[in-house]
Amino acid sequence: MLGAATLLGGGAERAVAQGTALGEIEGRAATVARRKCTAGANAGQLCNENADCPGSTCQARNVFNLSVAVQYDAGAADLTAIENMITAGSATLFDVTDGQAEIGQATIHNNAASSAGTDVRVYPATCTGGAAIGAACNVNADCPDTAGNDDGYCGIWWHALAGAWKRGGSAHVSINVIRAEANPGQLIEHELAHLIFDTRDEYENSPGCTGRTARADCPDAASGQAECLMDSNLTEFCWGQGNPANLTDMTGGSHDATNVTEQSQCRSNRSCWDQVVWSWPNVFLKPAAAPDPAAGGAIVNATRFVRTDDTVRVVLVLDESGSMDAESPRRIDRLKVAAKDFVALAEDDTELGIVSYASDANVGSGRVEVAVTALGASRAAWNNPIDGLAPSTRTNIGAGLDKARNLIMAAGGVTANTYIVLMSDGLNNEPGSAAAAAADLSAKVAQLLTDGIPVYVTCTGSDLGLASQCSEIAAGTNGFYVDSADAARIPEAFAEMRERTAGYAGIASAYGHLGKAAPTGSPQTVTIPVEPGSQAASFVLQWTEAKADADMIVREPDGTAHDTQRMPQGRFLRVSNPAPGDWRMEIRATGATSPFVARAFAKHAGNHVAVAVRYPTVIPTGEIFVYAYPVDLGRAITSAAPITATVTRPDGSTDTLALYDLGRDPAGFGDDLPGDGIFTGVYRNTALKGPYQFLVSARISNWAVSEDAHEHQQSGRSGAFARETRLSTAVGVPTDVETTPEDPPTGAPSWCDGWMCRILIALLLLVLLNLLIVWRCCRRANSFSAARAIE
Numbered sequence: 040m041l042g043a044a045t046l047l048g049g050g051a052e053r054a055v056a057q058g059t060a061l062g063e064i065e066g067r068a069a070t071v072a073r074r075k076c077t078a079g080a081n082a083g084q085l086c087n088e089n090a091d092c093p094g095s096t097c098q099a100r101n102v103f104n105l106s107v108a109v110q111y112d113a114g115a116a117d118l119t120a121i122e123n124m125i126t127a128g129s130a131t132l133f134d135v136t137d138g139q140a141e142i143g144q145a146t147i148h149n150n151a152a153s154s155a156g157t158d159v160r161v162y163p164a165t166c167t168g169g170a171a172i173g174a175a176c177n178v179n180a181d182c183p184d185t186a187g188n189d190d191g192y193c194g195i196w197w198h199a200l201a202g203a204w205k206r207g208g209s210a211h212v213s214i215n216v217i218r219a220e221a222n223p224g225q226l227i228e229h230e231l232a233h234l235i236f237d238t239r240d241e242y243e244n245s246p247g248c249t250g251r252t253a254r255a256d257c258p259d260a261a262s263g264q265a266e267c268l269m270d271s272n273l274t275e276f277c278w279g280q281g282n283p284a285n286l287t288d289m290t291g292g293s294h295d296a297t298n299v300t301e302q303s304q305c306r307s308n309r310s311c312w313d314q315v316v317w318s319w320p321n322v323f324l325k326p327a328a329a330p331d332p333a334a335g336g337a338i339v340n341a342t343r344f345v346r347t348d349d350t351v352r353v354v355l356v357l358d359e360s361g362s363m364d365a366e367s368p369r370r371i372d373r374l375k376v377a378a379k380d381f382v383a384l385a386e387d388d389t390e391l392g393i394v395s396y397a398s399d400a401n402v403g404s405g406r407v408e409v410a411v412t413a414l415g416a417s418r419a420a421w422n423n424p425i426d427g428l429a430p431s432t433r434t435n436i437g438a439g440l441d442k443a444r445n446l447i448m449a450a451g452g453v454t455a456n457t458y459i460v461l462m463s464d465g466l467n468n469e470p471g472s473a474a475a476a477a478a479d480l481s482a483k484v485a486q487l488l489t490d491g492i493p494v495y496v497t498c499t500g501s502d503l504g505l506a507s508q509c510s511e512i513a514a515g516t517n518g519f520y521v522d523s524a525d526a527a528r529i530p531e532a533f534a535e536m537r538e539r540t541a542g543y544a545g546i547a548s549a550y551g552h553l554g555k556a557a558p559t560g561s562p563q564t565v566t567i568p569v570e571p572g573s574q575a576a577s578f579v580l581q582w583t584e585a586k587a588d589a590d591m592i593v594r595e596p597d598g599t600a601h602d603t604q605r606m607p608q609g610r611f612l613r614v615s616n617p618a619p620g621d622w623r624m625e626i627r628a629t630g631a632t633s634p635f636v637a638r639a640f641a642k643h644a645g646n647h648v649a650v651a652v653r654y655p656t657v658i659p660t661g662e663i664f665v666y667a668y669p670v671d672l673g674r675a676i677t678s679a680a681p682i683t684a685t686v687t688r689p690d691g692s693t694d695t696l697a698l699y700d701l702g703r704d705p706a707g708f709g710d711d712l713p714g715d716g717i718f719t720g721v722y723r724n725t726a727l728k729g730p731y732q733f734l735v736s737a738r739i740s741n742w743a744v745s746e747d748a749h750e751h752q753q754s755g756r757s758g759a760f761a762r763e764t765r766l767s768t769a770v771g772v773p774t775d776v777e778t779t780p781e782d783p784p785t786g787a788p789s790w791c792d793g794w795m796c797r798i799l800i801a802l803l804l805l806v807l808l809n810l811l812i813v814w815r816c817c818r819r820a821n822s823f824s825a826a827r828a829i830e
Contacts (some may be wrong), residue, residue: 059202059237062320068207068488068515070104072143074322084322087139099337101322102143103132103235106491108154108209108455109147110644112349117214121147121161122344124217127224128231129342134274135228136315138334139323142342146491148455150349152542152642155649156493156517157209158234159227162645162673164215168192168755173572173645173672177215188718190755195673198745200232200717202318205517205577207651207666208717210234211673225272232268232276236315239301239712241270241277245784248703248712250306269302269311275330277302278312318714323700351456352411353540354392354443355381356436357428358463359406361397362500362781366526368466368585370499371430373526375608377533378425380581381460382418382607384537386613389414392446393424396439398432398469404565405431408442411450412413433782435469435476436461436512437483440494444487453491458518458540462529463782464500465510484515493518495539497532498730499525503777506689506730506769507656522730522767524689527583530608530634534579535765543577543640544647545763550636553582553589554628562625567639570760571619576640578624580635582607588630591637596620617641645672648682648762650735656769660827663722663768665733667698671757675716675745682718682737689729689770696720696733716745725770736763 051682065073065085074085079094086097098418107121122145129142166174166182169191176182181192200208210230217223232238267277273736279294294310295303306314345433355378363371385391392411394400402408407424414421452555467480485493494516496511506522513520519539523529535545549565569576580591580603580671591610593601595618603610624637653664667682668675681697698720702713710719725731740759 059314059318060392062318064204064235064237064318065321067518069146069205070488071495072102074098074101074139082160087183087322087324088593093393099467100103100133100138101140101319103140103316104144104146105142105159105231106146106159107148107159108151108157108696109149109161110151110154111214112150113214117218118147118346120214120217120223122342124223124227125159125344126342127222128227128469129224129266130339131224131228131274132231133337134329134332134334135232135268135276135341136323136334137326137331138337141339144343144345146345146347146348146453148349148535151455152349152351153456153539154542154647155539156205157206158204159210159212160233160673161217162195162211162213164194164777165645165672166191166193167195167213167672167674172758176244182369197226197230198716199233199674200668201239201674201711202232203651203666203668203717204234206653207649208234208668209649211670211675215317215675218614222272223561225268225274229268229272232311235318235730236274237306237318238269238311239305241267241295241300241302241311243554248301260711264424267311275332276311276315278310278326278330293641301712308827326376336464347455347457348454349456350388350390350451350454351386351541352390352444352447352450352454353385353458353460354394354411356439356443356459356461357393357395357407357425358434358439358465359395359422359428359431360434360463360465361430361432361783362434362465362707365426365464365500365781368526369430370529371428372585373499373529374462375425375428376585377427377462377530379422379535379607380530380609381533382414382421382425384534384577384579384611385412385414385606386541389541390450391421392443392450393421394439394442394446395428396435396442397430399435400438400442405429408446411446432462433469434465434467436463436467437476437480440470440480440483440487444483444490447492454544455539457492458536459487459492459494459516460536460540461496461512462533463496463498463505463509463776464502464521464526466502466505466777468780468782480512481515483513487516495519495536497521497523497529497536499523499529500781502780503728504771504775506728506767507771507773507775510655510730510767511768520767521765522732524687524730525691527634530581530583531638532611532765534638536578538579538640541642543575543642544760545765546639546641547763548636550634550637551626552632553587553626553630553635554632562627565624565626565637565639567622567624568759568761569617569619569639569641570643570646570758571642572645573617573619575613575615576617576622577611577613577640577641578603578622579609579611579638580624580626581638582633582635583608584631584633586631587628587633587635589635590629591625592623592625594623643760646670646758646760646762648735648737648739650733650762650764650766652733652766652768654768656771656773657725658772659726659728659770659772660723661725663725663731663770665696665720665722665735666697666717667735667737669718669737669739669742669762670716670717671742671744671760673740674757676739676742676757677714677716677745678739678742682720682735684720684736685734686722686724687732688724688733689727689731694722694724696722698735702707713741713747728771728775730767730769732765732767734763734765747763
């Protein structure tokens with residue numbers, strides 16, 4: 040299991056939705072330079088003051104790196120406005136933490152095709168209220184009201200998903216709001232405080248954790264403290280511990296004597312400063328008295344900005360270890376289909392590279408290496424090496440990831456849409472000992488996190504701890520994990536990951552069996568709802584049996600038919616600016632029968648449903664927290680109805696899970712706040728070790744805009760759209776040790792792997808058979824001669 044598995048925690052503790060528990064935010068994989076001792080006996084250990092570092096000092100500040108997805112093609116003036124906002128936000132962060140944190144680097148991904156994993160999403164200016172929702176605008180006057188209402192509104196107001204930092208959540212704002220604000224730095228830091236410190240508001244009359252809160256100040260009007268960042272967007276955190284018996288005494292009791300603010304009710308009556316220390320206990324120190332208004336004279340360092348282009352740059356990292364020869368059809372053959380599906384589905388000008396790995400990733404060892412190059416009409420330069428993949432030796436995932444990183448850097452570095460897609464069927468067991476292999480992989484994962492290269496992972500195989508390893512690699516790089524416990528689903532996983540890398544989100548899917556579900560000659564039909572404003576849609580059919588075949592026609596809502604393109608064991612179609620309405624995938628079997636999956640994806644800048652799990656791994660019988668964050672035109676939306684998930688357990692059985700946005704249950708567990716746009720489900724049937732896959736489906740229509748849209752209480756209803764996402768997490772124990780690995784032991788001769796070994800064994804058997812025949816013939820001849828002699 041990956042060495043970092045214990046860092047993120049097991050998840051056995053009962054915790055409240057996305058609220059912190061035992062400072063878990065501090066342990067999340069993120070590009071943060073946490074404060075550490077510079078030398079001495081505790082060198083390299085986390086610290087929050089010099090006293091923690093005998094014989095040396097504690098680094099002065101924590102350095103947060105942010106990623107910003109600009110979800111349109113922004114001009115120079117807009118990019119400068121975004122950078123100015125981040126610069127001012129860093130100064131505010133430095134001030135409110137008394138000089139203990141700043142923003143080190145902000146990567147601006149302009150025209151980002153995919154915003155998954157980014158910290159801030161910036162939307163184009165569009166009408167989000169009134170009679171012209173979705174239309175371009177600059178100010179509210181550009182958005183006409185609906186009849187009888189004063190509801191015309193331009194843009195998306197600031198909002199963020201509390202405690203969801205690096206868990207699928209992000210801060211949202213539209214460019215017109217950034218341009219119009221006099222203090223955008225304080226506003227963005229207010230939102231980042233929700234994300235990375237899990238603070239709630241100190242002013243809201245929005246639904247609280249135990250009822251509706253009243254409007255209030257921090258900590259209380261009678262206490263004499265100034266308003267704070269989470270109240271009126273000023274430059275301090277609420278810190279006082281207001282004594283209910285003496286509201287001017289800040290030495291004990293509750294910071295909010297009347298217990299009316301959202302922070303009080305939802306975060307155990309902690310002040311915001313106590314919340315910061317609660318979520319980052321080892322690297323932030325609460326001030327002993329009133330916060331320093333000038334951060335002790337320290338100066339914030341300038342934020343470094345990196346602007347990327349919107350090139351889609353991907354490297355496939357493919358497993359050629361000996362265990363890929365297992366099963367029938369072989370895993371390696373399933374992988375070849377999956378990788379060539381990825382190549383077929385990728386659009387022209389996508390930059391794609393390929394790396395394979397076994398005991399190493401060296402070309403001299405027979406491994407594949409295809410440089411990152413833009414795709415065109417001919418895909419032979421990618422497909423031919425995939426056809427040559429062959430199982431061999433052991434598993435060195437770190438070598439494959441490092442080679443992929445090198446190819447990305449050689450091609451020009453990280454873009455707005457740079458990813459690694461990894462497939463493995465076994466535990467990392469090279470180089471060297473198990474401890475050395477784990478340390479090597481952890482170091483490679485950490486480097487990718489620093490570089491901002493997420494890894495999308497799918498795994499199949501029976502190694503104990505495999506699911507935990509794969510889930511930790513994805514979490515450790517801010518990537519994505521979907522299991523392929525059944526190797527037949529590797530192509531399906533690759534198709535989903537291909538679409539995600541280009542900014543497409545799943546709409547709907549259907550499973551069936553070619554030639555069985557409809558009368559001869561009649562098509563099997565899958566209906567796909569495509570919402571208005573979609574930039575593109577794709578329709579993908581894949582079947583599992585190599586001897587099967589099928590035709591597929593895709594029909595627009597008006598009946599216009601589109602033929603589809605072939606890919607290995609499947610067909611697909613991509614359409615730009617699709618007409619809204621119900622599209623139909625009509626499937627006719629033309630070969631042997633086979634199971635199939637039909638899926639559709641949409642690219643839409645404003646509508647999405649992010650899905651995340653709280654922990655990449657939980658211990659058996661632990662709770663798996665699953666979150667969904669639906670957004671309509673950038674607005675958080677909510678409903679009393681649940682978002683549903685189909686759960687596939689390690690033994691193949693299925694279950695269901697409902698995700699609600701209705702607040703905590705009577706025992707105080709489950710969802711955090713009602714109506715905040717964060718849907719929470721807690722899955723507890725986790726006795727089995729292995730991968731748990733969640734197919735999360737949201738069917739959205741006329742949902743309410745969340746009441747958690749700070750300071751501007753948006754109103755109105757959402758449009759209609761559908762989204763579904765598959766993701767996986769693992770159940771395991773960090774001390775699990777694989778006793779029956781599928782790969783050969785260290786030192787096994789490389790010539791005895793895969794087909795070579797089979798051929799040699801077959802030749803040896805033939806030789807032995809011939810020797811046996813010769814021996815028997817000789818015996819018979821001798822017996823015949825002896826009989827003649829007796830006569």
